[in-house]
Structures are given as C-alpha cells and as structure tokens.
Amino acid sequence: MARILLCDDEDAVRAFVKRAIEMDGHEVVLAIDGADGFDRLTAERGAFDLLLTDIRMPMMDGIALALSAARDYPDLTILLMTGYADQRERAAGLDALIHDVVTKPFSLAQIRAAVAEALSAAEETRLSA
Template sequence: MARILLCDDDDAVRAFVKRALELDGHAVTTAVDGAEGLDALTAQDGAFDLLLTDIRMPMMDGIALALATARDFPGLTILLMTGYADQRERAADLQALIHDVVTKPFSLDQIRAAVADALAAATGKRLRA
C-alpha cells in the first residue's frame, strides 16, 4: 500500500493513528514534531506517498513542515490534523499546498477515510501528470 509519514506530538494520537493506518496495510513512519518529520523526509529523499501531520507541535509546527515539504518535495500529498479552530484558519492559506485538514477528535473510520481520500487524490494527480 502507501508509505505514510505521521507527525504528532501526542503519543496516544500517534499510536492510535499509526495502528489504524497499518490495519489498512500502509507502512507508517512516525515523528514527534515537525523538525523530526522534516529530518525523516530528507533522510528518505521524500519517498513517502503522504505526509499526515498535526498542526500544533513544538519545535516546528505542521504549517512550517507543510511549507518546507511543498518546497522540497512538491509532489508529496499533505494532510493536516488539528483540534484547534485557530489552527484550522491558519491552514486555510495553504489550500494550494495541502489536500485537506482533519478535525480532531476523529474516529478510526474518519481518519482512515481521510487518508484513503488523500491517497486517491494523489494517485489521480500522478496519473494526470
């Protein structure tokens, strides 16, 4: 299936989402913040199908990570997560760079569906290119 980079500073959320996506057969690499996520992207030369990141994190937040990812790996699909309305508003300025923003809290089915939708859109984008 897909290679997914998951960045979230909340251990419980990270474990829950990782487990959910692995149930669908995805290979999931995790990072605790944007800086660690960017390091993983760089080390793998962007070889992921999806970046799934929380917006509000220490060190480097998800907005900064999304901007760096779009700059360095423009073909990588980005899906953001947040539980804060003000962070969702910040993400609105990134519509050209991201696929969507998933609102926390979410159910297992909701995050799996959001990821499936983002991956389907990414596949369609690659086919049109």
C-alpha cells in the same frame, strides 16, 4: 500500499493513527514533532506517499513542516490534523499545498477515510499528469 510519514507530538494520537492506517496495509513512519518529521523526510529524500501531520506541535509546527515539505518535495501529498479552530484557519491559506485538514477528535473510520481519500486524489493527479 502507501508509505506514510506521521508527525504528532502526542504519543496516544500517534499510536491511534498509526494503528488505524496500518489496518489498511500502509507502512507508517513516526515523527514526534515537525523538526523530527522534516529530518525523516530529508533523510528519506521525500520517499513517502503522504505526509500526515498535526498542526500544533513544538519545535516546528505542522504548517512550517508542510511549507518546507511542499518546497522540497512538491509531489508529496500533505494532510493536516488539528483540534484547534484557530489552527485550521491558519491552514486555510495553504489550499494549493495541502490536500485537506482533518479535525480532531476523529474516529478510527474517519482518519482511515481521510487518508484513503488523500491517497486516491494523489494517485488521480499522478495519472493525469
């Protein structure tokens, strides 16, 4: 299954999303904010199938993380999450770099479906390359 880096500054969200994704057999590595996420991404040399990150976080937000990840690991699929309309608008200009933005709050089924769809699209891209 896939290896996923999950970045969110809220403990409850991290635990909920981790549990949801692991239900589908994926390995989940956690990060508490964008800076932690970038450190983990760098330490693992980008060895993830998906970066799933909240947009609004302290230290380094999800958009800065997405920009850095896309620059250093252009084949990494990126899925953003946010509960704020203004943050979703900020992400609109990143269409070439990110797969999608998932709006919070979401159900267990919704986040599982979003992750599955992002991974499926990434696989199709790899096969057609």
